[in-house]
Every structure is written in structure tokens, then in C-alpha cells.
Amino acid sequence: MASPDSAPSTSDAKTASEWCRAYVESSDVAEKLRPAPRPGDGDPSLGAERDLPRRLPGPGRAAHLRVLDRAEKIPKPGALVEASAVAKLLHVFLHHEIQAAELCAWAFLAFPEAPSEFRAGLLGILDDEVRHAALYAGRIEELGASYGDFPVRDWFWARTLTATTPLQYVALMGLGFEGGNLEHAARFEALLREAGDERSASLVGQVGREEVSHVRFAARWFSEWTHGDPTESPDFDRWRAELPPPLTPEVLRGKPLDRDRRRRAGLSESFLDRLDDFVDPLRPVRGARGKDPEVS
The missing domain is CATH 1.20.1260.10 (Ferritin, core subunit, four-helix bundle)
Structure with missing residues (x-):
């Protein structure tokens, strides 16, 4: 997982590959939900961009996110009348x-x-x-x-x-x-x-x-x-x-x-x-x- 200090930003990316790496490694919630435009979007040759294979080991996560090893139970159907359960x-x-x-x-x-x-x-x-x-x-x-x-x-x-x-x-x-x-x-x-x-x-x-x-x-x-x-x-x-x-x-x-x-x-x-x-x-x-x- 990338640290907040080392994670790049999608706004700094010059290529689609750089953008993809920045998106995965970013720990900024705003980046995950509203990333910067991707370089080359609309160019039909975008998928032809070639680099050496890079297998990122995991995503960046904001410090306030509590990441669990085991899932909590999801709300039961009867609880969905409550806004907190739906959220x-x-x-x-x-x-x-x-x-x-x-x-x-x-x-x-x-x-x-x-x-x-x-x-x-x-x-x-x-x-x-x-x-x-x-x-x-x-x-x-x-x-x-x-x-x-x-x-x-x-x-x-x-x-x-x-x-x-x-x-x-x-x-x-x-x-x-x-x-x-x-x-x-x-x-x-x-x-x-x-x-x-x-x-x-x-x-x-x-x-x-x-x-x-x-x-x-x-x-x-x-x-x-x-x-x-x-x-x-x-x-x-x-x-x-x-x-x-x-x-x-x-x-x-x-x-x-x-x-x-x-x-x-x-x-x-x-x-x-x-x-x-x-x-x-x-x-x-x-x-x-x-x-x-x-x-x-």
C-alpha cells in the first residue's frame, strides 16, 4: 500500500499508465471519487500504450478508512427502513x-x-x-x-x-x-x-x-x-x-x-x-x- 506522502496524483500524470498507477496508489478519497482527466482520453490508440508489466501490490487507502480482514455483516432487510442501515x-x-x-x-x-x-x-x-x-x-x-x-x-x-x-x-x-x-x-x-x-x-x-x-x-x-x-x-x-x-x-x-x-x-x-x-x-x-x- 502506498503511503500518503509518496502516492502520486492523477493530475500530475503524463500518460495513461502514470494515471493508472496514481489512481491505484492514491490515498486521497477525492482522487478515488473524482480523479483528474486521464491523458489521451478519446484517442483510439490509448490502449496501445506499452510499458513493462507492473503488478502493483495493493491500493492506497486514506488513513481514516478502517480496513478489515473479515467483513462485517450487512444490514438485514428489515433494517433498511433506517437511513443509517441503508448508508x-x-x-x-x-x-x-x-x-x-x-x-x-x-x-x-x-x-x-x-x-x-x-x-x-x-x-x-x-x-x-x-x-x-x-x-x-x-x-x-x-x-x-x-x-x-x-x-x-x-x-x-x-x-x-x-x-x-x-x-x-x-x-x-x-x-x-x-x-x-x-x-x-x-x-x-x-x-x-x-x-x-x-x-x-x-x-x-x-x-x-x-x-x-x-x-x-x-x-x-x-x-x-x-x-x-x-x-x-x-x-x-x-x-x-x-x-x-x-x-x-x-x-x-x-x-x-x-x-x-x-x-x-x-x-x-x-x-x-x-x-x-x-x-x-x-x-x-x-x-x-x-x-x-x-x-x-
């Missing part, structure tokens, strides 16, 4: 979005040999995640809280650092974490609406709908790299094989499976059937489950 829930989602943005920047730096189109796509998704994080931060402020008022957990970071190839990255981050969020966003949108918080429900719903394209991006590149046809659905067994142990498909989905959104993301009925029916053979030992709050 705590959205705080979890906000930190997910920040991690997702940071990990897009991390992958841009870690895989300079990847196709230019893929790397440019990472930056586009990064921008979506930053926008989502800022929307969540704004709603949390309306509810009387701020980013940092609740503990956070860098769950996505701990697992994604194991990715050694772009294929493993899209398998875990895009098809895995963001795929699971398609179900979890729909679930919490409904719970918030039932609790009478239409504004928060609409925001969670918006983010869930917009993340379909992120899963589609991952599916496209997974299929391109595994069988040379980006229009085909990923193969379930190959996807499962690319996940880092001990993660299995069971913790990367919600129930019920959102088949409509996953179809629109490019996943076949065969893939969805396998995902829906998958049972982790080690679940009694490891306690894996389909509603992990760090996937929601």
Missing part, C-alpha cells in the same frame, strides 16, 4: 466500485502485452466504476453519512492479485465478481424498494443494469482467448478452471440467477444451467455460499 449497505457497494475501478487500472499496468482494444476497454469500465462510486457517495451523503464512516474490506483485491494472465483476470473480475453483482443488485434493489427507499433502489438498479456491459466485455474476451470466437459463450468448465482456489462458481452467483441479464451479457443457456446447478463439493468444509456480502 452502511451502500457504503459496501461504494467500496466495491472503487476496488473495481482500481483493479481495472491494475490490469492495465499488469498486462501491457494484452490487445490494445482490451486495454482501452478496461479504461472505459474504470470510468463507469468511478462514476458509480461517486453516485453511491452522493447518496450516502444524503443519508447523513460519508465514505469512511463504516469499515471496508479489500476482498476483490485479495483475490484478483492472484491473476497472472488477462484470461484469469476477466474470469474472476468480470465473469465472477461483476457477474455475481447482476443478481445481488437486483436483490437489493427490490429490498430497498420494499423498504420504501425508492431513491436508493433506483440507484442500485441503475448500477446493476449498467454492469451487464462489463460482464459482456469479460465474456467476449474470455471466449476470444479460449476458442478464438468472441461471439461464442464462454465454456463453463474452462471458466471454472481459471478461478483461483478456493473460489468456485457457487460464491460468484446470486439466487435466483438473473438469466435475462446474464443472457444479455453473452452467456448461453448451457452455461447458465451449469452455473445455476453448481454445488461446491467442499462447501460443508469451507462454508461457501451464494450470498456472500462481499460479492453483493
Whole structure:
């Protein structure tokens, strides 16, 4: 983790690579939510920028953020009538979005040999995640809280650092974490609406709908790299094989499976059937489950 004194600023970056490093390493909350414009944005050759691979070991975190090794329990559905409980829930989602943005920047730096189109796509998704994080931060402020008022957990970071190839990255981050969020966003949108918080429900719903394209991006590149046809659905067994142990498909989905959104993301009925029916053979030992709050 970068120290506050040594972390660069996105406003000082001269290249996209420098910007990505600054975004990851910054410990300034304002940088995470409202980074400076990225050099070269709008240039179709941006993804062609090449450097030596750089695998950053972790993100910068503001001193006031309490980073936990284990997640706290998320608010129960019945508690969502309270503004403080909704703020705590959205705080979890906000930190997910920040991690997702940071990990897009991390992958841009870690895989300079990847196709230019893929790397440019990472930056586009990064921008979506930053926008989502800022929307969540704004709603949390309306509810009387701020980013940092609740503990956070860098769950996505701990697992994604194991990715050694772009294929493993899209398998875990895009098809895995963001795929699971398609179900979890729909679930919490409904719970918030039932609790009478239409504004928060609409925001969670918006983010869930917009993340379909992120899963589609991952599916496209997974299929391109595994069988040379980006229009085909990923193969379930190959996807499962690319996940880092001990993660299995069971913790990367919600129930019920959102088949409509996953179809629109490019996943076949065969893939969805396998995902829906998958049972982790080690679940009694490891306690894996389909509603992990760090996937929601």
C-alpha cells in the first residue's frame, strides 16, 4: 500500500499508465471519487500504450478508512427502513466500485502485452466504476453519512492479485465478481424498494443494469482467448478452471440467477444451467455460499 506522502496524483500524470498507477496508489478519497482527466482520453490508440508489466501490490487507502480482514455483516432487510442501515449497505457497494475501478487500472499496468482494444476497454469500465462510486457517495451523503464512516474490506483485491494472465483476470473480475453483482443488485434493489427507499433502489438498479456491459466485455474476451470466437459463450468448465482456489462458481452467483441479464451479457443457456446447478463439493468444509456480502 502506498503511503500518503509518496502516492502520486492523477493530475500530475503524463500518460495513461502514470494515471493508472496514481489512481491505484492514491490515498486521497477525492482522487478515488473524482480523479483528474486521464491523458489521451478519446484517442483510439490509448490502449496501445506499452510499458513493462507492473503488478502493483495493493491500493492506497486514506488513513481514516478502517480496513478489515473479515467483513462485517450487512444490514438485514428489515433494517433498511433506517437511513443509517441503508448508508452502511451502500457504503459496501461504494467500496466495491472503487476496488473495481482500481483493479481495472491494475490490469492495465499488469498486462501491457494484452490487445490494445482490451486495454482501452478496461479504461472505459474504470470510468463507469468511478462514476458509480461517486453516485453511491452522493447518496450516502444524503443519508447523513460519508465514505469512511463504516469499515471496508479489500476482498476483490485479495483475490484478483492472484491473476497472472488477462484470461484469469476477466474470469474472476468480470465473469465472477461483476457477474455475481447482476443478481445481488437486483436483490437489493427490490429490498430497498420494499423498504420504501425508492431513491436508493433506483440507484442500485441503475448500477446493476449498467454492469451487464462489463460482464459482456469479460465474456467476449474470455471466449476470444479460449476458442478464438468472441461471439461464442464462454465454456463453463474452462471458466471454472481459471478461478483461483478456493473460489468456485457457487460464491460468484446470486439466487435466483438473473438469466435475462446474464443472457444479455453473452452467456448461453448451457452455461447458465451449469452455473445455476453448481454445488461446491467442499462447501460443508469451507462454508461457501451464494450470498456472500462481499460479492453483493
